């Protein structure tokens with residue numbers, strides 16, 4: 001697009017690293033899907049579909065997932081504490097349980113007002129509650145001073161990468177396929193992404209030989225590799241890493257002196273296997289071999305965006321640091337201070353996520369019923385979508401393991417690849433664009449996450465309710481294959 005020369009800023013003189021960054025989950029297809037959505041809202045009748053399904057991003061409540069009652073009841077009081085003056089109305093007429101009021105009072109005492117800034121690293125009482133959760137989860141203590149609240153995990157990743165990357169030679173090992181936050185942030189920082197491929201044949205597990213080879217190659221090219229990102233359970237793949245893989249990564253990080261960034265935002269979205277936190281495994285290894293793993297630096301991230309809560313619009317999250325130099329930690333504190341603090345209502349949401357109603361408490365029954373219904377609904381949708389993929393010619397997909405996505409391989413006819421090239425697109429992009437145009441379903445081409453040379457994929461969430469949209473993908477696929485056969 002031509003620059004408007006009258007303006008001080010134009011596309012050629014802004015930060016080139018921002019221009020270079022790619023973020024496919026909100027890229028061209030997503031923009032086009034929003035145009036379709038607006039057209040449908042304005043009464044367009046010339047489109048071959050009646051609704052747009054945004055299967056490009058893990059945004060549960062946009063796709064009709066209902067917020068969990070306990071959480072929203074507490075939040076409603078936090079936003080409007082005057083409701084507490086009418087506690088009897090809340091309890092007797094609006095179905096609020098007494099523990100909702102108690103929790104709201106406790107959180108209000110912790111933060112003062114959700115309209116006020118908190119300390120830069122988050123409200124102390126909330127960090128204390130997170131530390132208690134981590135101890136219950138892992139069986140090892142956590143220190144609230146090592147916990148930093150963030151505006152979703154994204155801002156935590158942004159903080160950590162800013163601290164880790166000193167210059168363009170600073171490298172970070174990033175899994176491929178991956179959620180593009182990492183590649184895009186490294187681009188913006190003008191640091192070096194060191195990709196390592198996950199093993200599709202092993203349910204997208206980590207293969208240490210591949211990681212080692214990627215690391216060696218980068219080192220030989222003069223890259224100062226400083227950290228390794230592990231997404232567990234994975235996005236886009238949903239795979240939960242087994243204990244031996246986690247141990248192997250920790251051992252590798254020790255040998256190569258790498259900071260571990262464990263992105264654990266899908267820790268409760270696990271259908272197969274068991275989520276094992278890096279923190280638990282590290283503490284376990286430290287216990288088994290005293291002294292050997294003392295110098296490991298681990299940052300693990302969590303968020304309110306996923307799980308069964310799916311409150312991604314509230315932007316709540318945190319990261320926990322283990323083994324960081326206190327002087328580095330002081331700079332992290334300073335860095336987060338520059339943004340003042342994470343949204344305080346999001347911090348309260350984190351507290352509600354890590355400390356939900358317990359058995360016997362008044363809100364528990366409804367909470368657990370809603371939680372389980374969301375979990376089972378996600379599993380059922382994932383299974384139905386997987387079944388549909390099994391019927392589709394040239395499509396292969398591992399059984400759903402977790403997270404919110406499926407990432408099938410697609411084999412497209414050479415004629416489709418030719419037609420894609422004629423449009424200056426990759427075949428997977430071409431396929432996903434045609435799918436959007438035909439069905440209103442917006443998915444993301446595998447190239448947006450990285451994929452092995454010669455392979456094609458797409459990523460779709462399994463959040464959308466109903467089966468009609470799945471049927472429309474099956475129909476589109478058949479017609480596409482017939483056209484380009």
Ligand SMILES: Cc1ncc(COP(=O)(O)O)c(C=O)c1O
Pocket residue numbers: 058151152153154155179181231234235263265302303304305312316317
């Ligand atoms: C693996 C992974 N990490 C981090 C994020 C960012 O989530 P948020 O910033 O909403 O917490 C996402 C979002 O989809 C993700 O999939």
